[in-house]
Every structure is written in structure tokens, then in C-alpha cells.
Amino acid sequence: MGMDTIARTPKQLGTGVRRYRRLKELTQGALGEKMHARQATVSKLESGEPATQLRTLMDALAALDLEIVIRPRTKASDQSIEALF
Numbered sequence: 001m002g003m004d005t006i007a008r009t010p011k012q013l014g015t016g017v018r019r020y021r022r023l024k025e026l027t028q029g030a031l032g033e034k035m036h037a038r039q040a041t042v043s044k045l046e047s048g049e050p051a052t053q054l055r056t057l058m059d060a061l062a063a064l065d066l067e068i069v070i071r072p073r074t075k076a077s078d079q080s081i082e083a084l085f
Contacts, residue, residue: 006074011048013057018046020064034063 005016021031021042028042035042037056045052045060061067 006076008073009048010050010052014046014048014052017057017060017064020066021046024064026064031060031063035059 005019007013007016021028026034027039028046029039032039032042035056037059041056042060045056
């Protein structure tokens with residue numbers, strides 16, 4: 001599972017979390033249990049709801065054994081990134 005996921009919007013980030021959750025064969029409820037959150041919280045995160053707390057995102061990434069890497073943006077347009085999802 002060594003693929004990178006580019007995310008510039010909350011929706012793209014949520015889609016990336018969903019992709020990795022599914023790769024690990026977890027339900028939203030199971031991921032919620034691992035991060036001590038409700039299934040509804042995972043659903044909101046995956047849908048890109050803008051009111052999602054940063055702590056929620058970090059808990060989800062930790063539960064999925066993922067991390068954020070800060071680097072300069074690629075030259076890809078937002079539309080071409082959306083096409084990846």
C-alpha cells in the first residue's frame with residue numbers, strides 16, 4: 001500500500017481516508033472504534049464536511065497508520081486531482 005494520495009480540499013482528504021479505510025477492510029464503525037469516535041464522525045470526515053476537527057483527522061490517520069507529509073504543491077490542477085478519485 002505504498003501509494004500517495006494528493007488532497008487539497010476537505011472532500012479530497014475525506015476520499016483519501018475512505019480509500020485507505022477500505023484497503024484495510026474496515027467499516028466506518030470499526031475505524032470509529034479505533035479512533036474512539038462515532039461512526040457518524042467517520043462519515044462526516046469521509047464526506048469532507050468542513051466542520052471536521054483537526055483532532056478527528058489526526059485520530060483517523062493514526063488509526064489507519066497514515067501520516068501527513070508537508071511538501072510544495074505539485075503543478076497538477078484541482079480538476080486533474082479530482083479525476084484521480
